[in-house]
Amino acid sequence: MPLTEIGRYSLRRLEILDENGEVDPALEPDLSAEDLVKLYRAMLLAREDDQRMFKMQRQGRVGTFGPNTGQEAAVCGPALALSPRDWLVGSFRELGARLMRGEPLTHSYLFHNGYEEGNVFDGMERTLPISIIVGAQTLHAVGIAYAMKYRTEKDAAVLAFIGDGGTSQGDFHEALNFASVWQVPVVFVVQNNGWAISLPRSRQAHCATLAQRAIAYDIPGVQVDGNDALATYSAAREALDRARSGGGPSLIEAVTYRLMMHTTADDPRKYRTEEEVEQWWKRDPIPRFRRYLESKSIWDDAKQAALEAGIKEEIDEAVKKFESMDGFKPDAPFDHVFGTRHESIEEQRAAFLANLEGEA
Amino acid sequence: MAKMTMVQAINLALHEEMERDDSVIVMGEDVGVDEGVFRVTAGLHEAFGSARVLDTPLAESGILGTAIGMALAGLRPVAEMQFSGFSYLMFPQLEGHGSRFRSRTQGRMTVPLVVRMPYGGGVRALEHHSESREASYAHLPGVKVVIPSGPRNARALMAAAVRDPDPVVFMEPKRSYRVFREEVPEEPEIGQIGRARIAREGSDLTLVSWGAMMRPVLHAAEEVTSSRGASIEVIDLLTISPLDGSAIARSVSKTGRCVVVQEAPRSLGVASEVIAQINDRALMHLEAPVNRITGYDVVTPYFGREMGYIPGPGRIRRGIEETLDF
Ligand SMILES: Cc1ncc(C[n+]2csc(CCOP(=O)(O)OP(=O)(O)O)c2C)c(N)n1
Numbered sequence: 001m002p003l004t005e006i007g008r009y010s011l012r013r014l015e016i017l018d019e020n021g022e023v024d025p026a027l028e029p030d031l032s033a034e035d036l037v038k039l040y041r042a043m044l045l046a047r048e049d050d051q052r053m054f055k056m057q058r059q060g061r062v063g064t065f066g067p068n069t070g071q072e073a074a075v076c077g078p079a080l081a082l083s084p085r086d087w088l089v090g091s092f093r094e095l096g097a098r099l100m101r102g103e104p105l106t107h108s109y110l111f112h113n114g115y116e117e118g119n120v121f122d123g124m125e126r127t128l129p130i131s132i133i134v135g136a137q138t139l140h141a142v143g144i145a146y147a148m149k150y151r152t153e154k155d156a157a158v159l160a161f162i163g164d165g166g167t168s169q170g171d172f173h174e175a176l177n178f179a180s181v182w183q184v185p186v187v188f189v190v191q192n193n194g195w196a197i198s199l200p201r202s203r204q205a206h207c208a209t210l211a212q213r214a215i216a217y218d219i220p221g222v223q224v225d226g227n228d229a230l231a232t233y234s235a236a237r238e239a240l241d242r243a244r245s246g247g248g249p250s251l252i253e254a255v256t257y258r259l260m261m262h263t264t265a266d267d268p269r270k271y272r273t274e275e276e277v278e279q280w281w282k283r284d285p286i287p288r289f290r291r292y293l294e295s296k297s298i299w300d301d302a303k304q305a306a307l308e309a310g311i312k313e314e315i316d317e318a319v320k321k322f323e324s325m326d327g328f329k330p331d332a333p334f335d336h337v338f339g340t341r342h343e344s345i346e347e348q349r350a351a352f353l354a355n356l357e358g359e360a
Numbered sequence: 361m362a363k364m365t366m367v368q369a370i371n372l373a374l375h376e377e378m379e380r381d382d383s384v385i386v387m388g389e390d391v392g393v394d395e396g397v398f399r400v401t402a403g404l405h406e407a408f409g410s411a412r413v414l415d416t417p418l419a420e421s422g423i424l425g426t427a428i429g430m431a432l433a434g435l436r437p438v439a440e441m442q443f444s445g446f447s448y449l450m451f452p453q454l455e456g457h458g459s460r461f462r463s464r465t466q467g468r469m470t471v472p473l474v475v476r477m478p479y480g481g482g483v484r485a486l487e488h489h490s491e492s493r494e495a496s497y498a499h500l501p502g503v504k505v506v507i508p509s510g511p512r513n514a515r516a517l518m519a520a521a522v523r524d525p526d527p528v529v530f531m532e533p534k535r536s537y538r539v540f541r542e543e544v545p546e547e548p549e550i551g552q553i554g555r556a557r558i559a560r561e562g563s564d565l566t567l568v569s570w571g572a573m574m575r576p577v578l579h580a581a582e583e584v585t586s587s588r589g590a591s592i593e594v595i596d597l598l599t600i601s602p603l604d605g606s607a608i609a610r611s612v613s614k615t616g617r618c619v620v621v622q623e624a625p626r627s628l629g630v631a632s633e634v635i636a637q638i639n640d641r642a643l644m645h646l647e648a649p650v651n652r653i654t655g656y657d658v659v660t661p662y663f664g665r666e667m668g669y670i671p672g673p674g675r676i677r678r679g680i681e682e683t684l685d686f
């Protein structure tokens with residue numbers, strides 16, 4: 001009765017654009033200048049919008065939110081690989097990807113100011129709203145992918161995001177297993193930003209990488225430099241292409257870093273050092289991408305200035321529009337409890353409206 | 361005596377209980393180094409170390425499932441759910457196992473643990489951070505559900521919960537965490553689970569409530585007393601399950617009128633059970649139908665609309681007046 005080796009596994013890491021903006025020509029994706037600028041703009045918009053929301057939060061003009069600063073490459077790269085026929089299933093730290101899917105800037109202000117209206121926009125059909133229950137959305141993604149397979153939808157797949165902390169949830173493991181058993185077109189991107197609130201990645205999971213979770217579920221897995229937008233794009237592109245052509249699910253671990261607080265209610269000084277944060281600012285995904293564009297002679301200072309001015313104007317206008325919005329229907333929650341009317345709800349609506357008058 | 365917020369008072373009880381009994385373990389997401397997102401576990405990690413104050417991986421079912429195992433093996437875990445809105449991920453562990461080991465083994469195996477969770481609205485928080493779902497837990501036989509209303513009773517009830525031989529869901533009204541301070545005695549106080557408290561004595565009407573609603577309820581009682589001289593008795597339930605039906609019946613038998621105030625949705629909640637208890641025990645003493653002022657049977661609105669949905673002093677006052685005038 002011999003002891004035999006029955007499996008041997010390996011894992012790869014992808015880096016294309018280094019911290020200085022030097023590209024590996026052998027791995028450089030074939031993206032048009034137009035797409036490259038689109039990606040750069042998306043990252044910068046996400047960064048600037050974050051910074052504006054942060055200011056607004058501190059001034060009490062929006063509520064608690066979780067900044068995506070530092071993670072723009074991890075979300076915008078994969079989002080660039082999406083077609084309108086694909087689904088985006090996010091959690092709560094993918095502002096850049098949401099904007100790329102056509103969500104108006106005003107909507108994250110609305111959402112974070114306590115209005116469901118922030119979840120609703122034209123063209124949202126294949127973009128699920130923010131999912132706050134950590135991990136749950138990965139199972140929804142698998143179900144959507146199953147429906148696509150069942151309907152024999154061609155050339156479409158689901159892109160699902162989750163955080164490093166989220167990989168500890170049973171839901172995440174169930175999602176990988178279901179996706180693998182069903183061989184459905186879904187790509188999971190783990191944004192490993194080093195922290196789940198105060199818990200460092202090393203204490204979230206004992207394993208050296210999160211990409212290796214793929215091995216146990218027998219799906220392709222890869223780790224990428226999550227601050228390298230070319231790597232996140234390329235890995236997602238490859239995985240989505242495989243999914244769209246019937247090749248089943250994949251897992252991508254994007255190693256990135258949350259440069260700001262978990263949410264505006266959090267104080268990271270309690271659990272991490274300034275030095276660590278500074279180290280990661282040196283790996284900021286945005287300046288390196290700009291240097292890459294410059295090295296390809298598709299970018300210069302004048303274009304940068306124009307882009308910054310354009311983004312500022314876009315955000316200014318969105319803020320103005322958001323702050324002039326009013327007339328939120330007070331009894332809207334009664335409209336959407338069920339798809340059918342029931343007298344018990346309608347009686348309560350009437351009581352609610354009468355009470356509103358009583359308060360006035 | 362020191363004046364404390366509810367956060368500080370619960371923290372004090374945890375310090376005292378961990379000091380007293382080395383089988384007490386605190387566990388949950390961000391409860392150690394970060395000291396809890398509301399700082400309820402402040403100082404515990406420093407005082408007791410990471411073997412007794414565990415920063416767990418992010419998995420609520422994992423937290424409660426392992427806490428059950430610890431309790432079966434003689435420890436007394438105090439597990440935190442960061443917000444009650446995330447606690448449903450552990451519901452299968454509590455319903456399927458935590459609540460049942462005692463009856464399953466006819467008392468040979470027990471699960472003495474506490475599950476702490478901030479609950480309730482009014483703090484302008486994101487989705488899943490404002491719900492009031494105490495009825496879901498109260499409907500589990502074998503599980504006690506405690507809801508303090510102020511610093512002093514929170515400290516005493518936390519001590520009682522840690523010492524209790526059974527699983528206790530300890531729901532902390534986060535809206536009351538820091539809005540007021542109260543004298544908390546130096547010496548440990550042990551509350552009594554299963555007993556309501558008369559928060560204010562009166563003879564014309566009984567107001568029944570719990571948790572964060574106690575503040576607007578007491579406010580409304582004062583208003584009605586000063587505006588029309590009515591004498592209002594206020595009962596603070598403190599324990600939702602097992603419910604102190606006799607305290608409710610005693611009061612209502614005396615006053616003949618009752619208003620129940622609940623933050624949670626209207627139907628099938630604790631208010632319904634309070635009214636059923638009155639029906640069982642004091643119906644013939646009633647001079648008016650029991651009134652209930654509640655949330656609505658809608659999905660908890662995002663915070664832009666929430667204040668219209670949570671009972672406030674105005675609605676409560678009108679409810680009292682209607683019942684007095686019936
Ligand atoms: C089921 C559940 N438990 C707890 C929380 C509270 N919470 C929100 S985000 C978070 C940490 C998430 O970490 P990670 O998955 O790494 O995502 P990141 O915040 O770093 O983007 C926690 C504990 C939640 N939203 N959902």
Ligand SMILES: [Mg+2]
Binds near residue numbers: 193
């Ligand atoms: Mg994280």
